[in-house]
Amino acid sequence: MSNTTTTTTKTTDKDSNDNKPVIGLSGRNIVYDKDGKPCRTCNTLLDFQFAMGKKPVIPHEPKEVKKEKLSGYTKDYPPDVSELGKSSWTLLHSIAATYPENPTDQQQKDLKQFINLFSGFYPCWYCGEDFKIYIKKNEIETKNQDLFGKWLCNAHNEVNKKLNKPVFNCELWKKRWKDGWDEEE
Amino acid sequence: MSNTTTTTTKTTDKDSNDNKPVIGLSGRNIVYDKDGKPCRTCNTLLDFQFAMGKKPVIPHEPKEVKKEKLSGYTKDYPPDVSELGKSSWTLLHSIAATYPENPTDQQQKDLKQFINLFSGFYPCWYCGEDFKIYIKKNEIETKNQDLFGKWLCNAHNEVNKKLNKPVFNCELWKKRWKDGWDEEE
CATH class of the missing domain: 1.20.120.310 (ERV/ALR sulfhydryl oxidase domain)
Incomplete structure (x- = not known):
């Protein structure tokens, strides 16, 4: 069980078989949920978006991306x-x-x-x-x-x-x- | 019991008798612990410092005050x-x-x-x-x-x-x- 404490075990065999990315843009390993989907709450936002095949947020323009107003409250992303x-x-x-x-x-x-x-x-x-x-x-x-x-x-x-x-x-x-x-x- | 939901009941009689501030610099009521001391986790940092009689942090220079380095880690204040x-x-x-x-x-x-x-x-x-x-x-x-x-x-x-x-x-x-x-x- 203590093996789960190393970051290298956070990807499943399924991921590598499916050609899913193993390393994210941040340099951290991408973590997948048990169903094989990228885990939003286990990765940085940048890595999560990368693993989802979405255009990643560029780190030096986070305000434009994260803080758009929508009817009175900010349109923040779920926390990474x-x-x-x-x-x-x-x-x-x-x-x-x-x-x-x-x-x-x-x-x-x-x-x-x-x-x-x-x-x-x-x-x-x-x-x-x-x-x-x-x-x-x-x-x-x-x-x-x-x-x-x-x-x-x-x-x-x-x-x-x-x-x-x-x-x-x-x-x-x-x-x-x-x-x-x-x-x- | 529902009275405790209004901010005006957050100060105790003891506080006003002791001439402790009732309103903070933020405009919020100062909240005191049951022992009469200003409650750190119930006030903004600015109001807590004001109630403690300390020089308040000036809002436009938080980085200098909050982020001094101390042997490798930042010297952050407890959260308000x-x-x-x-x-x-x-x-x-x-x-x-x-x-x-x-x-x-x-x-x-x-x-x-x-x-x-x-x-x-x-x-x-x-x-x-x-x-x-x-x-x-x-x-x-x-x-x-x-x-x-x-x-x-x-x-x-x-x-x-x-x-x-x-x-x-x-x-x-x-x-x-x-x-x-x-x-x-």
């Missing part, structure tokens, strides 16, 4: 894997920042359940599967706010490593997600 | 109420977009539980309370993807109305959150 990831980490770390310092047993049970359900409903299916594997190997720490905040920070760093992004110093998680930075820092 | 809202709707609508067309009883039960837990853990406490009231009055529709997507779209519109934002035509929720817009639209 990056926007979805950023949004979800924002919510989860903020939940950590407001989780009680001394939670009750019920609050701890609820938080575990919430995180488990989150991993099941996460819209990028392979990301959710990776998260489930992480949870299995690293039990969710719910005893207090700081422990949960650090557990989540470590989980986020695992993803950062996979995406070749810098890892965060988890000792500083409260500055980033709860209290803010001191002015002199 | 707007960023948190946008992020959370992005996650929830994407969950609707990938929720099964024909969910099992267990999936329906799990989704209800997830949404209920979400309302309890939501980092902006008064937003979470408003959402709980909405859920009580409007039972979560989990029978299929389209019903859940529309239920969520209506819930989002309730918040849009409170914030004087345009409401979205829920018949189009799949274009915004699942399939994207046709090129000729």
Whole structure:
């Protein structure tokens, strides 16, 4: 199961047989749903459009493409894997920042359940599967706010490593997600 | 209980007695936590800093203030109420977009539980309370993807109305959150 954590296993045999693209314009592997269609919530918008055979959005003109007005609201595209990831980490770390310092047993049970359900409903299916594997190997720490905040920070760093992004110093998680930075820092 | 949905009840008696600001620089009411401190996840960053008596971030120079580098990662501020809202709707609508067309009883039960837990853990406490009231009055529709997507779209519109934002035509929720817009639209 741990093989699913590498990006090279995200395409299925069916895809290569069908001559579907394996690498996207971003350089990432294209991820397909189990039915063989490109997965919208697992790829960047650019790669998704490329895999769908559509004219890709040119990165330096996103505003024209994304923000056309339609009867009062913007005609935004569904979020891609990056926007979805950023949004979800924002919510989860903020939940950590407001989780009680001394939670009750019920609050701890609820938080575990919430995180488990989150991993099941996460819209990028392979990301959710990776998260489930992480949870299995690293039990969710719910005893207090700081422990949960650090557990989540470590989980986020695992993803950062996979995406070749810098890892965060988890000792500083409260500055980033709860209290803010001191002015002199 | 429905009174808690108006912004004027978001300050406590204690706040006005202590001479704490009631209106923020954004024009919104300042929201305080139950212990009387300004609530970081319930206010805009500008209003939170104002209520804390700190030099406010000047809107046209956010990059200098928010994006200083610190040992490899950016020194971002904790998300304010707007960023948190946008992020959370992005996650929830994407969950609707990938929720099964024909969910099992267990999936329906799990989704209800997830949404209920979400309302309890939501980092902006008064937003979470408003959402709980909405859920009580409007039972979560989990029978299929389209019903859940529309239920969520209506819930989002309730918040849009409170914030004087345009409401979205829920018949189009799949274009915004699942399939994207046709090129000729």
